[in-house]
Amino acid sequence: xxxxxxxxxxxxxxxxxxxxxxxxxxxxxxxxxxxxxxxxxxxxxxxxxxxxxxxxxxxxxxxxxxxxxxxxxxxxxxxxxxxxxxxxxxxxxxxxxxxxxxxxxxxxxxxxxxxxxxxxxxxxxxxxxxxxxxxxxxxxxxxxxxxxxxxxxxxxxxxxxxxxxxxxxxxxxxxxxxxxxxxxxxxxxxx
Numbered sequence: 001x002x003x004x005x006x007x008x009x010x011x012x013x014x015x016x017x018x019x020x021x022x023x024x025x026x027x028x029x030x031x032x033x034x035x036x037x038x039x040x041x042x043x044x045x046x047x048x049x050x051x052x053x054x055x056x057x058x059x060x061x062x063x064x065x066x067x068x069x070x071x072x073x074x075x076x077x078x079x080x081x082x083x084x085x086x087x088x089x090x091x092x093x094x095x096x097x098x099x100x101x102x103x104x105x106x107x108x109x110x111x112x113x114x115x116x117x118x119x120x121x122x123x124x125x126x127x128x129x130x131x132x133x134x135x136x137x138x139x140x141x142x143x144x145x146x147x148x149x150x151x152x153x154x155x156x157x158x159x160x161x162x163x164x165x166x167x168x169x170x171x172x173x174x175x176x177x178x179x180x181x182x183x184x185x186x187x188x189x190x191x
Contacts, residue, residue, distance in 0.1 A: 020163045020177055023074030027159035027182060028057035034094035034157035036065065036087040037119050039137035042079035042175065049175035050114040050139070051079030055094075055160055056087070060124070060186060063090055074164035076175035086135040088121030094157040095127065096120035096150035097181050100143045107142035112165070112177045115143040124156045124186055151183030158184035 028034065036056035042049045052075035058066060065087050088094060100116035107115055116139045122132035129150075151157060159182030165174040 020165045022161045022163045022178070022180065025159050025161045025182060026071040026073045028055075028071060028184075029069075032057040032059055032069070032158070033124075033184065033186075034088075034119065035062070035121075036085050037094075037117070037135060037137070038070075038082050038085045039117055039139070040075065040079045040081045041116075041137060041139045042076075043140060049076065049079070050116060050137070051076035051175040052081075052164075053117045053137075053160060053162065053176065053179060054081075055119075055157070056085060057158075060093060060156070061091065071160060073160045074162040074176065076164050076166075079175070082138050088119075088135070089133055091123055092121040092132065093124050094119040095122045095124050095132070095155075095183075096148055097157065097179070098145050098148045099179050100139075100145050102143045107140065113174050114176045114179070115139055117179065118145075119157065120148070120150070124151075124154065127153055149181070154186050155183040156186060157181055 034055045035058040038054045040052035042051055054070045054072045056070045097119050099114050102113045102115055116137050118134050118136035120132050120134050161180040162176050163178040165177045
């Protein structure tokens with residue numbers, strides 16, 4: 001018997017024991033799934049930080065790239081958006097993701113700060129972990145990637161929820177400290 005487990009994360013506890021609440025779920029319109037991404041990122045002399053993740057939605061087999069159809073859950077104050085939206089190749093949609101965290105050895109960042117975000121694009125009906133394309137933001141090449149997480153078969157990414165630690169001082173920004181992704185069934189509504 002297959003059991004379905006749903007975990008609801010309501011907050012993230014930072015390295016300094018500060019509780020950082022998740023902002024709230026943002027979900028693609030019914031029948032649409034994540035087909036592209038763009039990040040907002042801060043690089044400075046004293047810190048690096050991921051400040052927001054925007055996911056772009058489209059119908060499953062749409063070839064149309066609509067830069068106006070996006071979702072985002074939370075955004076930190078500083079940073080710049082990457083110049084280009086990265087789109088999944090034709091016939092694919094996002095079915096997995098991973099986050100890159102600061103490891104305090106190679107990054108100038110707070111310990112819990114995220115440095116980057118990536119999505120895996122594949123044909124959601126013919127999944128093969130060795131195939132597909134990973135799209136990632138343009139950031140510093142530092143920190144460590146978390147374990148790659150995938151939607152189960154016949155589901156695809158359709159929603160995002162982030163925990164954004166507010167800046168207390170401009171010289172110590174933190175930004176996005178955690179990301180949760182929602183996977184929706186390809187044959188049903190996204191609700």
